[in-house]
Amino acid sequence: MCIFCKIASGEIPAELLHSDDQVLAFRDLAPQAPTHILIIPRVHCENVDELAEQHPQTLSRIFLVAAQLAKSEGLSGHRTVFNTGESAGQSVFHAHLHLLGGRPLAWPPG
Numbered sequence: 001m002c003i004f005c006k007i008a009s010g011e012i013p014a015e016l017l018h019s020d021d022q023v024l025a026f027r028d029l030a031p032q033a034p035t036h037i038l039i040i041p042r043v044h045c046e047n048v049d050e051l052a053e054q055h056p057q058t059l060s061r062i063f064l065v066a067a068q069l070a071k072s073e074g075l076s077g078h079r080t081v082f083n084t085g086e087s088a089g090q091s092v093f094h095a096h097l098h099l100l101g102g103r104p105l106a107w108p109p110g
């Protein structure tokens with residue numbers, strides 16, 4: 001089982017901020033901003049491309065939860081990112097949306 005499936009099943013602890021039948025959200029272990037939250041589908045998909053094709057409603061729900069969390073974290077602006085593939089920085093191959101905020105975010109990203 002992959003590490004995020006283990007978090008979804010409760011086998012590995014995480015600082016959960018949201019949990020429902022489709023999606024959960026928890027704080028990133030190595031935060032890159034004052035707010036750095038990961039929002040993941042419970043279903044295992046390797047990346048967002050697979051998620052979009054197989055579970056579009058879950059993908060939509062992920063963005064809805066991100067918007068709710070951005071509000072509850074009091075962010076004045078935020079960035080949402082899916083890294084897809086090693087060359088784009090993906091290191092965990094279970095789709096996850098990064099929600100970042102709480103500091104100025106430069107553009108373009110590195």
Ligand code: AMP
Pocket residue numbers: 003012014026027028029030031038082083089090091092093
């Ligand atoms: P990515 O590089 O886009 O695949 O993002 C993976 C993210 O998962 C990284 O930001 C890691 O810090 C984070 N991460 C890895 N393991 C855990 C964990 N057990 N709990 C919380 N975040 C994690």
